[in-house]
Amino acid sequence: GQQLNQSPQSMFIQEGEDVSMNCTSSSIFNTWLWYKQDPGEGPVLLIALYKAGELTSNGRLTAQFGITRKDSFLNISASIPSDVGIYFCAGREMGSSNTGKLIFGQGTTLQVKP
């Protein structure tokens, strides 16, 4: 089935640094979502993108829906220790709107050194 390629797989950064991660697909998507998962909990929605080219911010987080509809990125500015967790991209392929089925990337594990 369709796979999303999410990179990097893991990051270990210093507090205060900026972070960037991205997701690519082999087919066109009509929705891109970014989730964060803390240990022992379920994923929590950070940002939702619904239009090609859309750039959306949520505090220190910024995400963009790629113009080609085949990619998305998430940036975190001025990282803090509580940013630690696993970040997942997820998307819906064109034509899957009626089913709502999301496809997930493999996740980016972020660790922040104080």
Added chain:
Amino acid sequence: NAGVTQTPKFQVLKTGQSMTLQCAQDMNHNSMYWYRQDPGMGLRLIYYSASEGTTDKGEVPNGYNVSRLNKREFSLRLESAAPSQTSVYFCASSEWAGSNSPLHFGNGTRLTVT
């Protein structure tokens, strides 16, 4: 607000045993989903229910059955557990099965099959 509630939080089964994972949401959502999460593989859709009274297979349905008991509840059953079903299981819901309807996740059930 409880959101999506899953029970149990942890379970250990022996190969061949059966069990049912319970999920309930209090957000009046129409659509519900079951995912499994394995290291390095993101979340994979097992089954989903676009609306009360309907269920459909996802990416990895083999070895599982589901029941949409009512609008609030969506259960996942393992009839004869296998070690390959050791995983973390997440239930999710969305307002409807459409592209502009993000998923909200429960906190997961951690299942070990020995």
